[in-house]
Amino acid sequence: MRLVVQVKLLPTPEQAVALDATLRAANAAAIRVAALAFEARCFRNYDLRKAAYELIKAEFGLAAQAAQHVIKKVCDAYRTLHATLAAGHLGKPGTARRIKAESKPISFRPRAAQPYDDRCLSWQHHDRTVSIWTIAGRLRGIAFTGSDGQLALLAAHRRGESDLVCRDGLWFLHATIEVPDRPVAVPDGFLGTDLGIANIATTSDGVRHSGKVLNAVQHRHRELRRRLQAKKTKSAKRLLKRRRRKEARFAANVNHVIAKRIVTEAERTGRGIALEDLQGIRERVRLRKPQRVALHSWSFHQLGGFIAYKAARAGVAVIFVDPSYTSQQCSRCGHIDKLNRPDQDTFLCTSCGFAEHADVNAARNIAARGEVGWAVSHAADDAA
Template sequence: MRLVVQVKLLPTPEQGAALEATLRAVNTAACHVSRQAHEQRTFRNYDLRKHTYTQIKDGYGLAAQAAQHVIKKVADAYATLHANIRAGNLGKVGSARRVRAESTSIAFRADAAQPFDDRCLSWQIAARTVSIWSVTGRLKNLRFTASAEQLKTLSAHRKGESDLLYRDGMWFLIATCDMPDPRIKDPDAFLGVDLGIVNIATTSTGSRHCGKGLNAVRHRQRELRRRLQAKRTKSAKRLLKKRRRAEARFAANTNHVIAKQIVTEAERTGNGIALEDLHGIRDRVRLRKPQRVTLHTWSFHQLGRFIAYKAARTGVALVHVDPAYTSQGCSACGHVDKRNRPNQETFRCTSCGFAEHADVNAARNIAARGVTDWAVSHAA
């Protein structure tokens, strides 16, 4: 299982200037490689290396290994772009967005993250320092801060590349850690999880994680952005920049808390977790214009990822099930009817009379499908 550990760097002013110059140099070189790749229609790492390695190594003052990583970063970026085009994520053939993506080269911000391997970056975990290559020479004794758990994970499992990242005036290193996969425990039953907007997550045991607070924060942030953007003053722009990631941080923290509670409950009871497969829901659902903002800020995918990796770390089984008709079907008798849902929060079966909160009923249906799917996929 692969995880990442993010640590905060504490550079001196001189070290900070060197890191800034390094990111600027490697990303300027990456833009050059990207233009060459786009013009020559050459996107493979090995082919790009033949065309651009000497140019960027000599022209931008990069070390050999740094130049290799710049070329690989460009090749990976184009591989991701082409995969998105093939998957239709950038629109249909001939759409303005897709034409723009296909007709222009990928550009890299001056402060975009840069990968470093063990030849360019060494860790002194006990001393909480790193030594990293820069365009001004090797930076030694560059301090970082991390929790005891992060230090333990780095010492035992760090492997591969680490990314240098500059964000909101702070420097970070994101280290890749390869951890052994824990044995997935055979579940006694499944904990169904219904994901929604009014209730972010509802479990089949009746636990509901209300989305009212998160939606209120999103609305408040949206209104604040609207007012500040209308002002167009320097102070308004400064405040916009300061608060640009506040909503995302709050939403991510909320999802982390909910995911931890769900996985802890499943682990304590010896159950697996059944989640809805909501891939492509934003393309399938048609809503009135006032509702679209709410749908497109719904971070169900992030919550699903958090639950998945936390479950994997603890050996809890996880399955994704088809969500079709889970909100209209009765978890007691199986009867499916639109009239079973008279309103958003009420479920009342028109066949057997069973009544329950609508999200709890859907979560129970998801749990039942989890049992079936697990039995099919793990049949002897």
């Protein structure tokens, strides 16, 4: 399994200046390469290297490996853009948004992340320092720190590239690690998990993780942003800049805690985890404007991703099921009817009279679909 470990760098002021100059030079070079690629319609790494390699080494003072990484970063960015266009995520051909994306070269922020490989970056784990290439020469002895768990994973399993990142004046390295896959245990049933807004996650055991606190925090941040943006003063802009990631960090922490509890319970009871496949829900669902704000602030994809990777590390099976009618179907008799949901919280079957909290009922339907899906998929594997 491939994961990313973030460690914080603790450079001296002189080292920080050199790192900043390196990021700016690398991204200025990337902008130049992106313009060359756009003009020549040349997006393959090998072909683009022949056109841009010597140019950016001479013009921007980049070493050989750094120049190679800049060119690869540009090619990867164009590959992502073309895949996004092909998937229709920027609109249909001829729409203003798509034309804007297609009509100009890709750009890079002055402090966008820059990848490093083992030729440009070396780790001294015992001293907790790194040696890293910059345009001012090789910087040695830059201290780094992180949690004990992260540092242990880094020392034991680091593989491949690391990204140098500057965020809010702080320096980080995002290092790729490859943890050995843990065999997935054959599940004894499934723990269904219904993701929502009023309740962030509800399991088929009846455990509800309320979204009341998270929704209140998000509402408070929205109102604060609205008031500060209306002021348009320098102090308001400074405050907005300082607070811009605070809400996201809070939501991510809540999702981590919930995901860990769900995976721990599934592992303890020997079950797998069944989740709804909610991909594309924002495009499918039609809501009133106030509800759209809540939906687009809902980090369900992040929570699902956290559950999936934590389950993989624990050897817990995860299956994604069709979410259609899970909230309208009776988990006891299977009857589907809109009238089964008299209000947001209540499920009352119009056929058999079964009553339950709506999210718990939905989670039980998800668990049942998970068992069927697992049986079908593994019966096909056994037959093959």
